[in-house]
Amino acid sequence: xxxxxxxxxxxxxxxxxxxxxxxxxxxxxxxxxxxxxxxxxxxxxxxxxxxxxxxxxxxxxxxxxxxxxxxxxxxxxxxxxxxxxxxxxxxxxxxxxxxxxxxxxxxxxxxxxxxxxxxxxxxxxxxxxxxxxxxxxxxxxxxxxxxxxxxxxxxxxxxxxxxxxxxxxxxxxxxxxxxxxxxxxxxxxxxxxxxxxxxxxxxxxxxxxxxxxxxxxxxxxxxxxxxxxxxxxxxxxxxxxxxxxxxxxxxxxxxxxxxxxxxxxxxxxxxxxxxxxxxxxxxxxxxxxxxxxxxxxxxxxxxxxxxxxxxxxxxxxxxxxxxxxxxxxxxxxxxxxxxxxxxxxxxxxxxxxxxxxxxxxxxxxxxxxxxxxxxxxxxxxxxxxxxxxxxxxxxxxxxxxxxxxxxxxxxxxxxxxxxxxxxxxxxxxxxxxxxxxxxxxxxxxxxxxxxxxxxxxxxxxxxxxxxxxxxxxxxxxxxxxxxxx
Numbered sequence: 001x002x003x004x005x006x007x008x009x010x011x012x013x014x015x016x017x018x019x020x021x022x023x024x025x026x027x028x029x030x031x032x033x034x035x036x037x038x039x040x041x042x043x044x045x046x047x048x049x050x051x052x053x054x055x056x057x058x059x060x061x062x063x064x065x066x067x068x069x070x071x072x073x074x075x076x077x078x079x080x081x082x083x084x085x086x087x088x089x090x091x092x093x094x095x096x097x098x099x100x101x102x103x104x105x106x107x108x109x110x111x112x113x114x115x116x117x118x119x120x121x122x123x124x125x126x127x128x129x130x131x132x133x134x135x136x137x138x139x140x141x142x143x144x145x146x147x148x149x150x151x152x153x154x155x156x157x158x159x160x161x162x163x164x165x166x167x168x169x170x171x172x173x174x175x176x177x178x179x180x181x182x183x184x185x186x187x188x189x190x191x192x193x194x195x196x197x198x199x200x201x202x203x204x205x206x207x208x209x210x211x212x213x214x215x216x217x218x219x220x221x222x223x224x225x226x227x228x229x230x231x232x233x234x235x236x237x238x239x240x241x242x243x244x245x246x247x248x249x250x251x252x253x254x255x256x257x258x259x260x261x262x263x264x265x266x267x268x269x270x271x272x273x274x275x276x277x278x279x280x281x282x283x284x285x286x287x288x289x290x291x292x293x294x295x296x297x298x299x300x301x302x303x304x305x306x307x308x309x310x311x312x313x314x315x316x317x318x319x320x321x322x323x324x325x326x327x328x329x330x331x332x333x334x335x336x337x338x339x340x341x342x343x344x345x346x347x348x349x350x351x352x353x354x355x356x357x358x359x360x361x362x363x364x365x366x367x368x369x370x371x372x373x374x375x376x377x378x379x380x381x382x383x384x385x386x387x388x389x390x391x392x393x394x395x396x397x398x399x400x401x402x403x404x405x406x407x408x409x410x411x412x413x414x415x416x417x418x419x420x421x422x423x424x425x426x427x428x429x430x431x432x433x434x435x436x437x438x439x440x441x442x443x444x445x446x447x448x449x450x451x452x453x454x455x456x457x458x459x460x461x462x463x464x465x466x467x468x469x470x471x472x473x474x475x476x477x478x479x480x481x482x483x484x485x
Contacts, residue, residue, distance in 0.1 A: 012045075013044070015059075019039070020038070022069040022070070028392065044435070069401065069415045070391060071391075071400050073388065073399050073433065074136075074345045074379070074389075075135070075378075075380050075389045076379065079337055082119075082139070086117065086460045099171075099174070099246075104246060111464070119147070120453075124453055128342055135400070137159070138161050140278075155446050156207065157207045173472060179252075181221075214239070216243070229270055238383060241276075243279070244279060246281075250289060273306075275303075276307070277306070279309070280309075307335070308336070310348070316340075323355070323360045323366070324371075325362075335374060336349065344424070346419065368416055396434060400430065402419060403428075426442075
């Protein structure tokens with residue numbers, strides 16, 4: 001039966017996937033995944049059920065699982081679908097050489113768009129995410145008209161994380177970062193964000209929630225962080241902020257407070273299981289900083305704070321977290337995020353593995369098994385969820401199927417390894433959230449992707465034409481981001 005945005009196979013009975021060739025199943029004893037071969041998987045409504053508990057009268061639909069792998073849906077804990085999508089083809093090769101290669105301070109705010117442009121960007125990005133196996137996303141966006149409706153229409157499990165701040169960064173010369181503060185305006189932004197979060201939680205789909213997001217550690221004052229924490233506790237929600245994402249923010253927080261960014265968050269009492277640190281690259285052990293002490297990693301582990309690791313956006317600038325293996329061995333919970341375009345989660349997994357091997361200079365430092373955990377169970381833990389990121393009776397029926405006969409998966413020896421290193425999103429066939437099919441035969445169902453892409457391209461053209469209005473040197477886009485040829 002076809003529905004407006006998604007497909008539900010049954011209205012009350014169970015769906016049985018019979019004889020799935022490979023299943024990545026959850027092992028509760030080890031809190032890990034393990035392979036099952038030639039086995040049945042079943043779900044009823046929005047939950048997995050034990051196939052052994054069903055009799056024939058319970059089963060409404062049977063899917064032939066031969067030639068398929070069943071995977072737990074990926075959990076993306078850090079994405080900016082309403083903005084980053086329209087930068088494709090523009091910012092892959094920019095970075096401020098005089099600001100430690102970051103693209104933030106000189107380039108991030110060169111582009112402006114309308115709510116219509118943000119909705120188009122979000123529709124494209126969410127479709128890309130679903131087509132690469134993502135079933136849960138944390139959307140860190142600026143509140144805009146149509147945002148919550150778009151998240152709800154996607155069919156995904158989504159956390160609206162409207163960003164707010166009490167200051168803004170800017171540069172007048174490309175080598176010095178300055179800050180302009182407006183505390184009252186920041187408080188109004190927080191009020192707007194709280195209203196958006198409440199709207200997400202009240203959405204009739206039941207799949208939306210919210211997250212407090214004081215935008216960056218260097219654009220929010222202490223009172224804003226403490227108020228955000230109080231509001232998060234009142235609502236039972238998580239907090240996420242960008243911190244230790246650049247040498248600039250490390251040095252700025254050290255200048256203001258005599259603490260590292262992680263150390264200052266700890267001083268404020270914000271570290272803990274309810275806090276997600278976006279990026280967390282420039283901790284005091286990072287060799288770019290040449291810092292004499294090394295306490296940050298231990299603080300994150302001791303407090304149970306999670307880190308949202310988003311490798312692609314940083315490796316474009318020659319920057320990497322140092323490194324996943326070290327964080328995991330220290331006991332830090334890691335989740336994965338896309339942050340930038342393309343919103344392709346399997347690309348992000350592969351880049352995370354390769355970046356860690358390069359920085360550690362050790363091929364054995366991180367592997368597909370550890371990234372599978374980060375991409376599913378690590379993200380679920382960061383969100384305080386024990387019912388997603390796993391294929392297990394009682395868990396949410398969030399999963400995707402992989403076509404094992406696809407040429408990119410063959411010859412077949414270890415299917416997860418082949419998916420991560422070789423195939424990427426190409427063999428992802430069907431994706432389900434809450435037992436509803438949101439991707440069919442590799443195509444997301446919620447939106448007219450071609451029409452959304454047309455609107456996105458139109459928004460990009462308008463935005464790129466206005467770049468010189470926002471650049472400190474009034475340089476046009478053709479000078480800042482010249483074509484390859």
